[in-house]
Amino acid sequence: MTTLAVPFFPGADVAQARPRFMPTEGTPREHEHALVVAAQRGETEAFADLVRTHQRRAYAVARAIVLTHEDAEDAVQEGFLHAYRALHRFLPDQAFGAWLHRIVANAALDITRRRKVRDAEVLADTIASPFRDPGESDELRRRLRHALTTLGERQRAVIILHDIEGFKHSEIGRMLGIPEGTARSDLHHARARLRLELGPVRSEL
Amino acid sequence: MNIVHDDDRDFPDDEVRSTLRVEYAAPADGSYWAFLERRIMARISAESAREWWTWFPAWSRAGLAAAALALLVAGVTAWQTRKAQERVVWQELLETPNEMPVIESAGNDRANRREATLRYLMSQ
Numbered sequence: 001m002t003t004l005a006v007p008f009f010p011g012a013d014v015a016q017a018r019p020r021f022m023p024t025e026g027t028p029r030e031h032e033h034a035l036v037v038a039a040q041r042g043e044t045e046a047f048a049d050l051v052r053t054h055q056r057r058a059y060a061v062a063r064a065i066v067l068t069h070e071d072a073e074d075a076v077q078e079g080f081l082h083a084y085r086a087l088h089r090f091l092p093d094q095a096f097g098a099w100l101h102r103i104v105a106n107a108a109l110d111i112t113r114r115r116k117v118r119d120a121e122v123l124a125d126t127i128a129s130p131f132r133d134p135g136e137s138d139e140l141r142r143r144l145r146h147a148l149t150t151l152g153e154r155q156r157a158v159i160i161l162h163d164i165e166g167f168k169h170s171e172i173g174r175m176l177g178i179p180e181g182t183a184r185s186d187l188h189h190a191r192a193r194l195r196l197e198l199g200p201v202r203s204e205l
Numbered sequence: 206m207n208i209v210h211d212d213d214r215d216f217p218d219d220e221v222r223s224t225l226r227v228e229y230a231a232p233a234d235g236s237y238w239a240f241l242e243r244r245i246m247a248r249i250s251a252e253s254a255r256e257w258w259t260w261f262p263a264w265s266r267a268g269l270a271a272a273a274l275a276l277l278v279a280g281v282t283a284w285q286t287r288k289a290q291e292r293v294v295w296q297e298l299l300e301t302p303n304e305m306p307v308i309e310s311a312g313n314d315r316a317n318r319r320e321a322t323l324r325y326l327m328s329q
Contacts, residue, residue, distance in 0.1 A: 051242050059231045080245045164225050
């Protein structure tokens with residue numbers, strides 16, 4: 001079956017529609033390389049494959065930076081849209097995931113900047129994502145949410161990306177546009193802050 | 206000097222970590238991801254269908270419009286200037302007095318005199 005590919009670049013010739021992208025044999029890296037090249041040629045099905053492959057990880061990156069599930073979702077969508085627009089500038093030999101994560105992180109940071117007007121009380125409420133069990137009453141979780149609001153947004157992002165999502169300091173640095181040493185230092189201070197905030201709770205529980 | 210650890214030595218504890226994991230876990234429902242993918246691809250399809258000028262940011266569209274307007278005004282001004290110059294040239298040409306310049310040719314007069322002298326001598 002063949003489907004018409006949506007023209008990728010403005011002014012692209014609709015008459016030059018190509019057949020749907022067919023997956024290639026080989027390693028995942030080679031497969032991804034083929035997907036990127038096909039997407040750059042304007043095959044939207046190939047780009048859809050890239051979205052399918054990377055959206056969960058992209059969500060994790062966005063979720064570490066923004067405060068709510070909805071904002072993370074918006075950041076993921078914005079990130080993929082930006083990536084699509086900039087795809088012709090991407091070199092297919094590079095790691096697509098790392099490139100995408102940086103774009104998604106930037107989109108998430110933009111959303112965070114726009115949300116800065118919220119006060120601390122609203123932050124404490126919204127950090128509990130309505131996507132998951134809003135009715136739970138676990139004390140540690142409640143205090144943890146509060147403790148997270150006491151961190152700077154970059155510190156919070158770094159601790160989630162490193163300790164929960166398993167990214168390396170260098171990867172976090174590239175994503176957030178900060179030196180690796182700063183990411184390392186932010187992680188240390190974020191952990192110390194959490195320990196301080198949660199210390200009394202832990203002794204109470 | 207502030208020593209920054211690379212490992213997990215200064216992380217509060219495993220319970221805090223697992224609580225954080227739950228807090229930040231991505232949705233597990235496969236249908237959610239299929240829905241998100243469709244939304245992303247719908248936006249991308251809409252993006253592909255956009256007119257060419259919408260690819261420029263709003264400020265650059267305003268700049269392009271201003272530049273096009275400036276170019277139009279400059280073109281019209283240049284055309285009008287050229288027309289006015291042509292009109293002036295024609296006006297000058299038409300208003301020039303109808304006297305033709307008199308060219309005195311000393312050479313011709315001398316030749317005529319020489320010819321008349323020669324005729325006189327031949328008639329003697």
